[in-house]
Amino acid sequence: xxxxxxxxGTELLLGQIVDTNAAYLSRxxxxxxxxxxxxxxxxxxxxxxxxxxxxxxxxxxxIFTIGGLGPTQDDLTKETVAQVLQDPMxxxxxxxxxxxxxxxARGIQMPxxxxxxxxxxxxxxxxxxxxxxxxxxxxxxxxGKVVIVLPGPPREFVPMVDERVIPYLRERVGENSPIIxxxxxxxxxxxxxxxxxxxxxxxxxxxxxxxxxxxxxxVHLRITANADDAPAxxxxxxxxxxxxxxxxxxxxxFGRDGETLEKVVVEKLLRCxxxxxxxxxxxxxxxxxxxTDVPGCSAVFLAGVVSYGNxxxxxxxxxxxxxxxxxxxxxxxxxxxxxEGARNVTGAGIGISTTGIAGPTGATPEKPxxxxxxxxxxDKDTTVREFRFSGARKDVKQRASQAALEMLRxxxx
Amino acid sequence: xxxxxxxxGTELLLGQIVDTNAAYLSRxxxxxxxxxxxxxxxxxxxxxxxxxxxxxxxxxxxIFTIGGLGPTQDDLTKETVAQVLQDPMxxxxxxxxxxxxxxxARGIQMPxxxxxxxxxxxxxxxxxxxxxxxxxxxxxxxxGKVVIVLPGPPREFVPMVDERVIPYLRERVGENSPIIxxxxxxxxxxxxxxxxxxxxxxxxxxxxxxxxxxxxxxVHLRITANADDAPAxxxxxxxxxxxxxxxxxxxxxFGRDGETLEKVVVEKLLRCxxxxxxxxxxxxxxxxxxxTDVPGCSAVFLAGVVSYGNxxxxxxxxxxxxxxxxxxxxxxxxxxxxxEGARNVTGAGIGISTTGIAGPTGATPEKPxxxxxxxxxxDKDTTVREFRFSGARKDVKQRASQAALEMLRxxxx
Numbered sequence: 008x009x010x011x012x013x014x015x016g017t018e019l020l021l022g023q024i025v026d027t028n029a030a031y032l033s034r035x036x037x038x039x040x041x042x043x044x045x046x047x048x049x050x051x052x053x054x055x056x057x058x059x060x061x062x063x064x065x066x067x068x069x070i071f072t073i074g075g076l077g078p079t080q081d082d083l084t085k086e087t088v089a090q091v092l093q094d095p096m097x098x099x100x101x102x103x104x105x106x107x108x109x110x111x112a113r114g115i116q117m118p119x120x121x122x123x124x125x126x127x128x129x130x131x132x133x134x135x136x137x138x139x140x141x142x143x144x145x146x147x148x149x150x151g152k153v154v155i156v157l158p159g160p161p162r163e164f165v166p167m168v169d170e171r172v173i174p175y176l177r178e179r180v181g182e183n184s185p186i187i188x189x190x191x192x193x194x195x196x197x198x199x200x201x202x203x204x205x206x207x208x209x210x211x212x213x214x215x216x217x218x219x220x221x222x223x224x225x226v227h228l229r230i231t232a233n234a235d236d237a238p239a240x241x242x243x244x245x246x247x248x249x250x251x252x253x254x255x256x257x258x259x260x261f262g263r264d265g266e267t268l269e270k271v272v273v274e275k276l277l278r279c280x281x282x283x284x285x286x287x288x289x290x291x292x293x294x295x296x297x298x299t300d301v302p303g304c305s306a307v308f309l310a311g312v313v314s315y316g317n318x319x320x321x322x323x324x325x326x327x328x329x330x331x332x333x334x335x336x337x338x339x340x341x342x343x344x345x346x347e348g349a350r351n352v353t354g355a356g357i358g359i360s361t362t363g364i365a366g367p368t369g370a371t372p373e374k375p376x377x378x379x380x381x382x383x384x385x386d387k388d389t390t391v392r393e394f395r396f397s398g399a400r401k402d403v404k405q406r407a408s409q410a411a412l413e414m415l416r417x418x419x420x
Numbered sequence: 421x422x423x424x425x426x427x428x429g430t431e432l433l434l435g436q437i438v439d440t441n442a443a444y445l446s447r448x449x450x451x452x453x454x455x456x457x458x459x460x461x462x463x464x465x466x467x468x469x470x471x472x473x474x475x476x477x478x479x480x481x482x483i484f485t486i487g488g489l490g491p492t493q494d495d496l497t498k499e500t501v502a503q504v505l506q507d508p509m510x511x512x513x514x515x516x517x518x519x520x521x522x523x524x525a526r527g528i529q530m531p532x533x534x535x536x537x538x539x540x541x542x543x544x545x546x547x548x549x550x551x552x553x554x555x556x557x558x559x560x561x562x563x564g565k566v567v568i569v570l571p572g573p574p575r576e577f578v579p580m581v582d583e584r585v586i587p588y589l590r591e592r593v594g595e596n597s598p599i600i601x602x603x604x605x606x607x608x609x610x611x612x613x614x615x616x617x618x619x620x621x622x623x624x625x626x627x628x629x630x631x632x633x634x635x636x637x638x639v640h641l642r643i644t645a646n647a648d649d650a651p652a653x654x655x656x657x658x659x660x661x662x663x664x665x666x667x668x669x670x671x672x673x674f675g676r677d678g679e680t681l682e683k684v685v686v687e688k689l690l691r692c693x694x695x696x697x698x699x700x701x702x703x704x705x706x707x708x709x710x711x712t713d714v715p716g717c718s719a720v721f722l723a724g725v726v727s728y729g730n731x732x733x734x735x736x737x738x739x740x741x742x743x744x745x746x747x748x749x750x751x752x753x754x755x756x757x758x759x760e761g762a763r764n765v766t767g768a769g770i771g772i773s774t775t776g777i778a779g780p781t782g783a784t785p786e787k788p789x790x791x792x793x794x795x796x797x798x799d800k801d802t803t804v805r806e807f808r809f810s811g812a813r814k815d816v817k818q819r820a821s822q823a824a825l826e827m828l829r830x831x832x833x
Binding site (some may be wrong): 017315 | 431432433434435436437438439440442443444445446447450456457458459460461462463465468471472475479602604612613614616617623624631632633634635636642698700703704705706707708709711712713715716717718721722723724725726727728729731732735736765766767778779780781782808810811812813814815817
């Protein structure tokens with residue numbers, strides 16, 4: 008099965024937004040034994056979209072379109088696909104009802120223009136959209152090809168792919184096709200070249216393959232295996248997973264695939280029956296934001312204090328003002344007092360703190376941009392680590408939040 | 421002039437890396453009066469690359485290829501371009517010398533395979549690569565088309581575009597070619613279809629064009645103008661900007677291009693000489709995180725409290741525990757007490773608060789997922805607004821943070 012993706016949108020074409028949807032979908036297709044051959048981006052232009060579609064139909068079996076399903080005039084993907092495939096489309100009652108209910112729940116009358124979102128192929132399948140107003144659709148042709156039409160907003164696109172498209176494709180390609188499986192190991196405490204050095208001898212295999220990727224404050228190792236069936240692929244992956252963990256050392260890999268660092272930390276807190284309080288200065292609330300992205304965190308997360316001003320450090324966390332005058336707000340002593348203050352004022356089992364220079368201003372010759380102290384306090388002890396992070400303001404915040412979460416993870420058994 | 425980009429690389433095609441190069445180049449082309457029509461990605465496969473190239477030559481004037489210029493066997497872009505254009509190529513002495521010097525400086529003998537990197541078109545131009553071993557090239561055809569071949573690593577790609585490609589294109593398109601400029605208007609308080617309803621009569625123009633786009637909690641209107649020179653394009657955009665603002669109503673557009681809502685809020689606080697304190701429950705620190713993404717926010721942002729537990733609401737913000745027992749933590753009364761508490765404990769001029777059900781758990785029949793109260797308190801009054809947001813946990817957090825920042829913005833003159 009050969010697949011092709013057509014991304015639709017002038018903002019994508021002009022580089023104003025980066026196409027994360029196509030990347031997401033592309034990563035999943037090999038698991039189904041579907042190989043990607045082309046990816047095309049066109050603007051909101053019906054002629055060029057039709058041109059790209061005709062060509063895709065001449066060389067690929069499965070074509071995905073992404074974007075252009077909204078209610079406005081320049082959302083024309085579904086209409087163009089229907090026209091190229093000569094499918095007259097029909098109104099999908101359930102989707103029309105959902106649309107009306109969506110607007111009714113907000114006390115707004117539905118603009119008539121929105122009704123076009125409920126039009127679906129006469130030959131094919133509706134792919135319901137649990138999180139948006141526009142359903143997707145699979146147009147099926149007489150010669151066995153399929154055009155799958157998906158919405159552009161990533162928050163709608165990702166769950167639709169996971170919950171509707173993958174099951175549809177699995178059914179379509181059949182159970183017995185050879186498959187490709189992959190798994191991602193996630194590492195937070197090491198840089199890309201350190202990781203590569205440790206696992207170099209495992210990077211040249213053909214099946215499974217191992218490839219390292221770096222993102223801000225995190226390194227990923229992707230294991231990909233080919234096999235006749237899922238259990239055989241899983242066996243190959245499990246074996247390589249063990250070898251990589253052995254080469255990297257105990258407790259270096261913090262999670263796999265969708266296990267974020269914050270998720271692992273919340274699970275460890277739950278398991279250890281510990282509560283957490285956070286005192287943030289340079290990370291500005293990012294650690295609390297990440298922890299509260301995890302459903303169920305309220306069982307372990309008591310409170311966060313973003314003590315941006317010195318006065319707030321004193322009033323909300325009880326940090327001694329003389330200490331800040333003596334050592335400065337960006338100091339080992341301040342980080343220690345903040346972590347202890349977070350525990351004291353909330354009664355939490357663990358307190359974690361950050362204080363540093365996120366930049367671009369605020370640096371001094373002794374305290375450069377990127378200098379960050381992270382404190383961790385429990386009922387026995389308080390430790391502080393000093394870090395020097397690189398990058399712009401948001402990178403420093405991200406790297407510091409990552410280091411704080413990694414310290415928390417390693418602190419618990 | 422119509423342009424097309426062909427990105428080459430299996431990792432790109434499989435979504436293992438995201439194509440930031442193509443986005444970078446796409447953003448620069450309109451300023452030269454070059455319009456992008458298609459963007460295509462193929463793997464490291466000479467047949468499919470040749471296929472994509474032939475098609476691009478049939479419909480575009482300038483074709484960029486990105487990637488596949490390395491020394492290894494699967495780096496085949498330049499060879500494929502030369503073959504499709506029937507250009508025999510020749511050795512570029514300077515580049516060959518540079519390659520030899522590059523290896524000599526590292527004490528390594530140059531592998532012979534690297535010499536292919538110094539082959540350049542017989543008809544066209546060499547584009548030197550200041551930061552890598554592979555030069556780029558512009559292949560020029562008899563019928564006035566050009567294929568520009570560029571390396572894939574972003575640290576080589578970006579300076580080559582800036583220093584070699586842009587000057588080459590400027591020379592090629594000439595000084596007097598028409599240019600394209602665009603501007604984005606940003607709106608936070610209205611949905612995409614409401615915005616479109618208000619500006620519908622302005623969406624069908626040919627020059628400038630206006631196109632709406634939606635992202636979580638925000639709608640963008642992009643104005644794009646063609647003109648002979650930059651001042652003329654700016655005049656067209658200014659005029660449409662005024663018409664859109666008039667149609668949308670006073671104070672609906674909060675910013676333009678890179679002006680984020682948090683940036684506008686921080687600037688307004690600075691201008692009004694007001695300080696801010698934030699009390700977050702359901703947004704979990706996201707508002708503080710966004711405010712502290714803005715350099716210089718420390719002049720106005722005093723502190724944030726992420727009062728996730730009820731106990732924290734009482735201890736850190738002084739919220740009456742009886743009030744929470746009577747009305748619940750997700751209530752108008754709690755939002756009011758939290759906003760007032762944030763002001764009281766920090767002495768800030770404005771306090772803002774959020775409390776709600778971010779989901780997926782925690783809902784009751786009376787209090788569904790997405791119900792959020794936002795409170796705003798100043799020295800005169802406290803107001804609370806009730807919202808019903810849709811989407812998954814992170815969407816509810818994002819939309820609630822957006823609504824809180826928009827309330828803050830509208831509160832100040």
